[in-house]
Amino acid sequence: MEYRLGSRHSGQGSQINRAHSPLVALVVPWASIVLASLFPLLPLIASMPISPPMGFMMLLAWRLVRPGLLPIWAGFPLGLIDDLFSGQPFGCAILVWSLTLIALDVIETRFPWRGFLQDWLVASAAIASYILVCAFIAGSWNIGLPTILAPQLVLSILFYPLIGRLVAFLDRLRLRRFRTIG
Amino acid sequence: MAPPKSRNPGYSRKAQFSLFTGYVAAGLGALVGGLVLIVALVNPGAFSGTRGLASDVARPIGEIGAEGRVGAQGLFGAIAGYFEAGSKNARLKEENEIARVRLAEAQAVKAENARLKALLGLQEDEVKPVTVARLIGSTSASTRRFAFLSVGRAQGVHPGMPVRSPHGLVGRVLEAGTHSARVLLLTDSESLVPVRRAQDDVVAFAEGRADGTLRLRLVNLGINPMKRGDVFVTSGAGGLYRPGIAVAIVDKVTRDGGIARVLSDPAATDFVVVDPIWQPKAREIVNGPREPLAE
Numbered sequence: 051m052e053y054r055l056g057s058r059h060s061g062q063g064s065q066i067n068r069a070h071s072p073l074v075a076l077v078v079p080w081a082s083i084v085l086a087s088l089f090p091l092l093p094l095i096a097s098m099p100i101s102p103p104m105g106f107m108m109l110l111a112w113r114l115v116r117p118g119l120l121p122i123w124a125g126f127p128l129g130l131i132d133d134l135f136s137g138q139p140f141g142c143a144i145l146v147w148s149l150t151l152i153a154l155d156v157i158e159t160r161f162p163w164r165g166f167l168q169d170w171l172v173a174s175a176a177i178a179s180y181i182l183v184c185a186f187i188a189g190s191w192n193i194g195l196p197t198i199l200a201p202q203l204v205l206s207i208l209f210y211p212l213i214g215r216l217v218a219f220l221d222r223l224r225l226r227r228f229r230t231i232g
Numbered sequence: 233m234a235p236p237k238s239r240n241p242g243y244s245r246k247a248q249f250s251l252f253t254g255y256v257a258a259g260l261g262a263l264v265g266g267l268v269l270i271v272a273l274v275n276p277g278a279f280s281g282t283r284g285l286a287s288d289v290a291r292p293i294g295e296i297g298a299e300g301r302v303g304a305q306g307l308f309g310a311i312a313g314y315f316e317a318g319s320k321n322a323r324l325k326e327e328n329e330i331a332r333v334r335l336a337e338a339q340a341v342k343a344e345n346a347r348l349k350a351l352l353g354l355q356e357d358e359v360k361p362v363t364v365a366r367l368i369g370s371t372s373a374s375t376r377r378f379a380f381l382s383v384g385r386a387q388g389v390h391p392g393m394p395v396r397s398p399h400g401l402v403g404r405v406l407e408a409g410t411h412s413a414r415v416l417l418l419t420d421s422e423s424l425v426p427v428r429r430a431q432d433d434v435v436a437f438a439e440g441r442a443d444g445t446l447r448l449r450l451v452n453l454g455i456n457p458m459k460r461g462d463v464f465v466t467s468g469a470g471g472l473y474r475p476g477i478a479v480a481i482v483d484k485v486t487r488d489g490g491i492a493r494v495l496s497d498p499a500a501t502d503f504v505v506v507d508p509i510w511q512p513k514a515r516e517i518v519n520g521p522r523e524p525l526a527e
Contacts, residue, residue: 101373
């Protein structure tokens with residue numbers, strides 16, 4: 051592909067008078083996770099937990115689709131922002147997101163060569179444990195938990211590949227070349 | 233997919249150190265998070281200022297969304313009405329529902345009047361709402377049930393104030409920022425509202441179950457007098473909510489009470505009314521000066 055297009059083109063389009071923007075390349079992953087964390091402000095008002103934990107899934111997708119891009123300490127600042135809006139006790143996302151990133155690093159060391167199915171499996175396990183741990187921390191442990199959490203759990207796991215697609219699209223946007231002069 | 237190369241920094245001292253620092257920072261982040269979480273669990277109001285500030289900043293996003301939600305619901309409602317039996321049917325259904333709630337409330341008021349007449353000379357004033365506002369979002373991914381409100385301290389909203397819609401009680405204000413507030417919905421597992429049956433004096437507690445229903449627990453145990461379809465209203469005990477606001481309708485009768493549906497579904501609520509705390513003096517005496525109203 052690269053060869054046929056010639057040296058003037060790359061996967062991100064023509065190269066003449068065009069260059070990557072360092073600002074966009076830096077901001078897009080962080081900004082997209084913060085925006086996903088603002089999901090509770092969307093007009094969906096539910097009387098039971100139904101929507102997937104968007105901020106967490108966005109973090110997972112960036113970590114799994116583009117390993118090595120987010121620093122391993124990213125869980126602290128991003129979790130802090132998520133805690134402001136998620137309704138969980140403050141500090142819940144800081145703790146769990148940091149631990150998740152460390153755990154994903156360990157998993158990556160164990161299974162360095164990965165494919166879509168393995169990523170989905172890892173993401174499903176992470177999402178399921180995240181939802182359960184969050185429910186435990188929020189103190190909703192005794193009230194018919196399976197019936198409350200099952201719809202959210204299934205929806206989140208089925209939703210993950212879409213988020214992965216979205217992240218792949220954002221990644222292409224991140225490395226887009228913009229017209230430069232001189 | 234091949235593994236990334238960042239794991240193996242080679243012989244570069246700088247790269248080795250920055251990798252190591254990253255792991256230390258991640259560990260420290262988790263540790264700090266754990267400590268903050270413990271503080272937040274011990275003292276739930278500890279970070280309300282920070283949260284208030286954040287929701288103040290993000291409020292415009294929610295406002296736009298709320299307008300969209302109302303518009304979209306109108307559209308969906310019209311389409312649904314067309315497919316069912318014309319839009320008239322949908323409207324009449326809703327009117328009927330409101331009328332049923334109103335009837336139950338009227339019965340409650342009647343009972344209340346009879347009781348008040350017994351206590352001669354006791355006059356009750358009409359409650360004037362603090363403000364009218366929109367619900368601009370909710371924590372739809374968490375098992376804790378909060379909603380965000382588009383008004384705050386600048387409009388006179390303070391923690392503890394009841395929030396209601398035309399259909400009935402929605403919840404109470406838990407934290408208030410300058411231009412936004414956080415509402416504890418009735419269905420939250422920490423929400424507890426003293427209620428009584430609309431037509432007589434069967435008193436109970438309505439406890440949130442986080443799945444959209446309430447558990448009604450009778451105060452006087454014995455033979456369970458509840459029936460399916462009974463409407464429960466606030467009893468005024470505790471001094472927070474004024475008596476006679478519709479809360480829930482019994483769906484299933486259990487051994488010691490019942491499972492009830494909330495009458496004011498927050499998803500279908502456009503505007504809500506923030507009421508003042510019914511008996512602030514009584515609240516203060518009951519709680520003591522130290523204890524805040526939130527939680």
